[in-house]
């Protein structure tokens with residue numbers, strides 16, 4: 063049909079939609095990196111510049127490992143930012159004076175075994191950073207239990223041994239409210255990036271504000287820990303949510319898209335389960351801290367949750383409710399008939 | 415949210431880009447040649463009743479309805495049938511016949527069959543007139559209107575919803591119609607209410623068209639039916655104009671899976687269709703033209719009335735031509751419209767917009783399970799599962815996730831950060847299931 067009209071131009075044909083939101087994976091990951099700068103700054107402030115070294119080594123190892131793994135799997139290597147996020151997160155959950163060789167081993171494990179061996183971004187079951195941490199904890203237990211007190215100057219490489227708030231030897235000399243404030247700001251012993259609840263909260267709010275994560279998981283997760291420790295006698299709920307890695311875990315790890323459930327309902331279950339596990343591990347378990355394991359355990363349940371918790375599709379009527387639906391329809395029709403009688407009269411009056 | 419408000423559906427908020435909202439409807443010059451496919455509607459293709467060499471006039475019936483769910487087609491120019499060709503449908507990509515007419519430029523009309531006493535017409539006469547005029551749903555679905563107006567006797571229609579949402583970006587043809595032909599739309603609605611013996615109607619318009627809402631409210635309040643017709647301002651959210659979301663938003667009812675709006679006593683009709691009904695009943699004019707929004711990368715975006723069968727290039731030229739780097743032409747809007755292979759593709763009854771743009775598709779990445787598609791889906795589905803199953807050819811599992819409930823609105827793919835063309839996977843999955851069902 064186009065014989066008379068010359069149409070040299072080739073048009074591109076593709077399926078709808080022909081329009082796309084500006085958001086893409088890369089942008090999301092870089093926003094997360096930006097938000098993670100806050101806990102990194104906290105880490106540098108409280109534990110000195112060695113922190114920067116740990117973060118850099120972790121990120122670079124992660125990128126190199128990813129590059130090699132993609133080579134091995136004959137896939138194209140792409141910098142989508144997710145590797146950087148994993149690298150940073152892994153560094154943030156390590157003790158401040160971790161030797162660099164352990165960082166290298168751990169970061170390589172995160173990427174090679176936890177992520178790439180499962181099929182790469184989107185296919186891993188466990189959060190890579192947390193699984194990497196668990197690996198180091200199991201393999202080099204002593205490294206993961208040597209904690210230091212916050213340093214006096216950023217340039218200092220001091221390592222004065224000290225207990226973490228959740229550890230056994232921990233005691234605080236001042237008043238309870240002073241302790242809360244120290245915990246909030248992060249001036250206590252602990253992993254590089256987990257001590258300052260305030261900075262993490264700010265980073266988390268940035269993520270929520272930019273729509274990268276939803277409020278659900280962090281709120282329910284932290285809320286569950288708070289409520290349970292409030293109910294259990296002899297526990298201090300404020301202490302429990304501020305101490306340890308709960309905030310970092312809640313805002314940055316449990317919300318990891320790949321390893322948390324997809325639906326709102328699934329996320330409620332996930333976050334509640336993780337909160338419950340934290341309390342059980344902390345109070346009744348043999349470990350002082352339970353955030354990492356609570357999230358890893360719930361990661362394992364995620365495929366199950368996603369299989370069974372599906373949103374109710376539009377127009378779905380469960381068989382037993384069919385009759386109710388019809389009833390509703392009948393009442394609705396009755397309503398309309400009532401109205402119509404009225405409007406009929408109105409109409410007649412109008413016409414007169 | 416759904417806990418508190420059962421009228422809420424998910425959706426997305428693409429930028430409106432309604433650049434032609436203030437452009438008055440103009441009449442495009444008469445085409446030199448029209449190509450009229452015999453399948454411009456949902457249902458059986460029409461049967462040609464003219465042959466090569468026949469002289470035809472404007473409005474002359476050139477093809478009969480090919481069944482109950484079908485509609486006749488009329489010549490949109492006066493001239494001579496030059497040939498009957500085979501062509502690929504611009505909507506379904508199926509091959510079908512099309513009648514090519516060379517226009518003589520005289521624009522001679524047939525004698526119009528204008529009913530004399532409109533008040534005296536019986537329902538049957540009105541329905542016949544609508545059917546004869548070849549009217550189909552002009553919102554894009556192109557379902558024959560006379561069929562929609564004859565629901566089976568066990569389905570009592572108690573509410574009519576008029577769709578003036580126009581939730582697709584760029585398109586403004588319905589918006590302009592409501593501003594410039596509001597009276598015709600109302601008259602069309604009155605006819606429809608009469609035919610369906612229904613005395614409750616809503617006109618749903620998105621709040622980003624305040625002038626249209628105001629105009630329709632004014633027209634309705636001045637009519638005899640001001641108590642029965644309610645003009646509703648709806649939030650501007652895509653896909654508000656999808657039948658099912660619209661119904662839920664206005665009435666709080668959900669159409670059961672696999673059902674039609676008439677299963678809950680509702681008929682949804684587009685404003686353009688009402689205008690066509692008005693033209694057919696009051697003027698006797700069959701459906702031969704419509705308002706088309708020409709937008710995107712064209713020199714002067716416009717709303718034009720153009721005859722069906724006009725090659726898109728003629729309409730684009732009237733709008734100053736397309737940008738030199740534009741390589742995509744879409745019939746319909748950017749969310750659900752269909753990309754065409756050639757600028758010569760003729761418009762049909764369903765073409766509400768011609769959108770020209772530059773291709774911006776990006777490469778597909780891995781799904782990161784972010785859940786955006788689930789959050790965006792107005793049908794509450796889990797679109798990412800379709801991708802996973804289609805990739806693995808596990809087509810039967812698609813049904814566990816209610817794939818048939820998908821309206822292909824594209825909200826999922828719109829928001830997917832991994833640029834996954836979800837709708838493409840869904841279409842493949844549906845087609846495969848259909849093929850299996852047929853065997």
Ligand code: SF4
Nearest residue numbers: 791820821823824826
């Ligand atoms: S799955 Fe279908 S209905 Fe849901 S958002 Fe995607 S295209 Fe729309």
Ligand code: SF4
Nearest residue numbers: 781782784785787830
């Ligand atoms: S929006 Fe895209 S990346 Fe996110 S879950 Fe859906 S398919 Fe996966």
